Amino acid sequence: MDQSATWLEGLPINRIKAFQELNQGQELTNNLREMLQWPRKIKCDPEYEDGLVMQVAAMFKNTLSILDSCTSDQHLQMPAADLCLTYSSEGPISENFGESEGSITPANRKKGVYKKRNNSWKSSVVTSTLVDDGHAWRKYGQKHINNANYQRSYYRCTYKFDQGCLAAKQVQMIEDKPPKYKITYIGNHTCKNLQRSPEIILDSPTSRDTSILLNFETKGLVAKTEVGTYFPYMKDEVKEGYPSHGNLRHDRYSSSSDLQSSLNACVSHNPLEPKLEPEMSSEFNREHMIPSKVHSGWDDHHDTISAWAYQSMTSTHDYEMDHIPGMNDLNDFPFE
DNA sequence: AAAATTTGACCCGT
């Protein structure tokens, strides 16, 4: 990340992202090749192999999608001037600009050219909790949909206009009694704030017991029963210089992002966190660990703090979510 | 004051 940063510097952000995707894909491919080359030496786990293949496939998908957004939206490289271009498609529809300037009455409203429909990739998840997914979203619309019982909400990336990030998502409640939402993600984030969470090594998301918990000390999986022994430990060590939760409240979602960024700060800056060498991380891979994004925060529907994770490159159907046992109140939270 | 949401009008593909 350091040596590449020197020559990546100055490139547009989406190009950097594409390079990162390709680099990761190369690494994954090397791992896979190694596994296939010495099937005896390295313990073979078909599940892990499949995970690798999935991630490589997702890498290609992401990269193509990023490149696609580069070609159709070259303005991404110059965020300041993107407004007029953002709403123009490649068509000859831009004739409406020079004319009709004087009268901008409510009735004679300015007719902006709408943005071309995003035909980038989509992926949806069905979840029972509307927890913070690590990105900053701005709601821009809400509609009821023909054969749906509830309204659909439309969100775009907060940094759409500063940074030209085209990522968007839709949230549709499917049922209420046990709350169930279908969340559709559209497009990739090209903004700098790619993920507010750090990467952490997590156990295979396909394991039987979905009660995944994280040990921030070793980046490994923690058994449920050990949670109580790990969290208080951090409490003592991670005290000063980290954000406080004093102003958190339970009543709004915003609290979860506060909480989350605090936690993330603790995780990513935890002095106890071992800095994995590249080789070491490769060893981790051989031990069937799969790198994932991890989030945590206040879960409004279950009224507790949750930790959850999803596999990094594939954003569909692999959310793993569980509560942290023994944490029923913010007061139980280990920090502060 | 600034940022985020709400809401009806508007746009566009089918």
Place this chain on the structure above:
DNA sequence: ACGGGTCAAATTTT
């Protein structure tokens, strides 16, 4: 013309 998606003014929240 319809319906899903987006805009932007008004309103609310921070």
